[in-house]
Amino acid sequence: MRIRSTVTAVLAATAVAAPLLVASPATAAAHQGGLHLGFIQYDSPGRDTGSNSSLNGEWVNVHNNTRGAIQLKGYKLKDNTGYTYTFGSYKIGAGKTVKVRTGKGSNGAGYVFWGRAAYVWNNTSDKARLIKPSGSQLDSCSWTTRDNGTRNCH
Ligand SMILES: [Ca+2]
Known part of the structure; x- marks a missing residue:
C-alpha cells in the first residue's frame, strides 16, 4: 500500500511536470x-x-x-x-x-x-x-x- 501510494505520487508529479517541459520549447519557437x-x-x-x-x-x-x-x-x-x-x-x-x-x-x-x-x-x-x-x-x-x-x- 505504501509503495503504491508513492508510485501514484510520482506519476502525479510527472503529470504536472510534463506540460512545463513542453511549454519551454514552445516559448522559444514563438520567439523565433x-x-x-x-x-x-x-x-x-x-x-x-x-x-x-x-x-x-x-x-x-x-x-x-x-x-x-x-x-x-x-x-x-x-x-x-x-x-x-x-x-x-x-x-x-x-x-x-x-x-x-x-x-x-x-x-x-x-x-x-x-x-x-x-x-x-x-x-x-x-x-x-x-x-x-x-x-x-x-x-x-x-x-x-x-x-x-x-x-x-x-
Ligand atoms: Ca564578409
Whole structure:
C-alpha cells in the first residue's frame, strides 16, 4: 500500500511536470517567429581573396519555422549599404532552411546564389534584413567583430 501510494505520487508529479517541459520549447519557437534569419557566415573562412569560392563562403540562412511551405519569390535580403538580393521562384518547405551564398553558382535544393562579384556582408559590423514582397520587414539581425565571423540569428 505504501509503495503504491508513492508510485501514484510520482506519476502525479510527472503529470504536472510534463506540460512545463513542453511549454519551454514552445516559448522559444514563438520567439523565433515564422520565416526568419538563421545562421549568418558574414566573414568568409580564411583570407578574403575575392575568389568566387571565397565569396560563396559568405552566406545567410533563411529558415521557415512555420508549418507550411512558403514561396519566396519577391522576398528580399538587404544589408546596411542597401545591396539587395531578391529571391526568384523558390519554395521553402516547412521546417526547412535555404542558404543564400554571395557569389555565383547554380541554384539547387537548399541553396541559392546572390551572383555578386564582391562580398556583401561587412566583417566589422553590418545588419541583415529579411523583407517581404510587400516591403515590410520580417526580420533583422546585426553583428560586430565580437561575433567572430558567424552570427546565430535564431
Ligand atoms: Ca564578409
